[in-house]
Every structure is written in structure tokens, then in C-alpha cells.
Amino acid sequence: MERENRKIYLLMVICTVFWAGAFIAGKIGVREFPPFSLAFFRFLFATIVIFAVMFKYEKKDWRLKHRDWLYMFLLGLIGMFGYHALFFTALKYTTAMNSSMIGATNPLITSILAAVFLKEHLGVKRLGAILLAFTGIILTVSNGDMTVLKTFSFNVGDLFMLAAVFCWAVYSIISRKIMDRYSPLILTSYSFLVCLVLLIPFVIWEKPAGYLPKVTWAGWASVLYMAIFASVIGYLVQQVSIKTIGASKTAAFINLVPVFSIILSAIILHEKITGVKLLSAVIIITGVYFNTKLKSLTEASAIKNKTMG
Secondary structure (H helix, E strand, O other): OHHHHHHHHHHHHHHHHHHHHHHHHHHHHOOOOOHHHHHHHHHHHHHHHHHHHHHHHHOOOOOOOHHHHHHHHHHHHHHHHHHHHHHHHHHHHOOHHHHHHHHOOHHHHHHHHHHHHOOOOOHHHHHHHHHHHHHHHHHHHHOOOHHHHHHOOOOHHHHHHHHHHHHHHHHHHHHOOOOOOOOHHHHHHHHHHHHHHHHHHHHHHOOHHHHHHHOOHHHHHHHHHHHHHHHHHHHHHHHHHHHHHOHHHHHHHHHHHHHHHHHHHHHHHOOOOOHHHHHHHHHHHHHHHHHHHHHHHHHHHHHHHHHHO
């Protein structure tokens, strides 16, 4: 068991490298594709692969019930279409470093929405962790310049990324409504498909005949990387990890994503690592870690009390 867990830990570290690489690949991709088209080609390849995986492992249980199509449409619209349209638009204006650090706050936004709409109890300590992480976000989007806060002259790319994170948090909340009826693989596969279909008119609007002949091998490589490594392989490894070591331990690895993103951004994109960015990353990761840790402790305590009762 211990050896199996070590393998999972190693795989999850590799998985976080894949997810971190998606920010770098996305930055490369937006240089050659318009945002909607980049999302379309990513999901075209990802949907084909993940549906093949779903058909193999879900057997006869992969069909959706009619009552759940609205939920699935919302998951695809908000969590996939909304997130990726905003994510790739953000990368046109901001750095991969900034986008990854802002993206790391997704668990915090999800916690806030869960408290508001699902009446999930936060507690003083979790609120403190959330406020700490948001201090890191403010430091990130202002780049340590307080005049930015006074004039509200933020980088538009950072604001798009914040909106993208909000979309993903809403996706997480909606998915809880039907996750007891379907496996995560089925939910992910159909949300990919919905996103792909929704993107079609926007791709046509972006006139692919004008840019496709100019796309280089690096552009297509970025698309395939995001589709296969970040979307499919990363997702499958995460699901195996959840089954083996549990959701809370798996979630802890997410904190490595901005760390690897900063390193890869500096090496591949030659983005500058500053003291402000490092401090922002430390503050955000610390806040996210303690929020996740406290959440898992609260859930474990609730289960224990329920069992004893």
C-alpha cells in the first residue's frame, strides 16, 4: 500500500507539471489562434480521447437522463466554454505567471460560493485563510504598486482570469447537484462535448481560413499538449489519486501548479521572476493550503460525529 501511495504521489507531481504547462502552452497558443478557436481545437481533440476512455470504462452507464441535460448544458457553458474563453483571452494580455497564480485561488472562490449557495460553514480560520490568499491576489494584479488600487488601473488580462476562476467555481458548485448520479468521467466527458458544440459558431466568426494556414508546429503542439496532457491524462491521474489516497490529499497537490508555472514560464517564455511575484505566490499558496486543510478537517469531524451519533 505504501509503495502504491508513493507511485500516486509521484504521478500527482507529474500531473501538476502537466497542469502548470497548460498556462505556458496557452500563452504560446494565443499567439497563433484567436481565443475561441484555440479552445475549440483543444476540446476537439480532448473530447475524442475522453469519450473513447468513457466508452471503455463506463460500459452501459454512460447515457444521460433527460432531466439532467440542463445541468450538463450549464456545466459545459459555464465551466468549460466560459472558463476557457476567458482563460485564453486573459493570456493575450497577461503573463502565464499571473494567470496561474490567480487560477490557484479557485478552491477559495468555490468555498465562498458554497458558503453562500450551499450554506457550507466556513468558520473564522477558513475566512482568515481566504482573506490571506486574496491579499496575494491583490499583490499579483497590482504588481506591488498601490497606485494601481487607487486608480483601479488593473491589467485587463488579470481581470479576465479572475472571471475565468469564478466560472470554474460555479462549475464546481453546479456539478455537486448531479455528481451523485454520474461518475466524474461522465460529467467531464459531456461537459467537454457541450463546450465543443457551443464553440462552433464562434470559431466560424473568427474566420479560421485566415489564420489556420499560418499556424506553426509550435501552435499545434500547444493545442495537443493542452488537450492530451492537461485535459485528459491530468484528469485521469487525478481521479486515480482520489480513489487511492483520498480527495483532500489529492487537492493538496494543486498548490504545486503555480510553483511549476512560475519555473516553466521563466524557462520557456522568459518571463521575469520578481520578488513581488514570489511573495504573491507564497501568500496565495499558503492561504489555499490552509483553507483546503481546514475544510478536510471539518468534513472529517462531521463524518465522525455523524457516525458516533
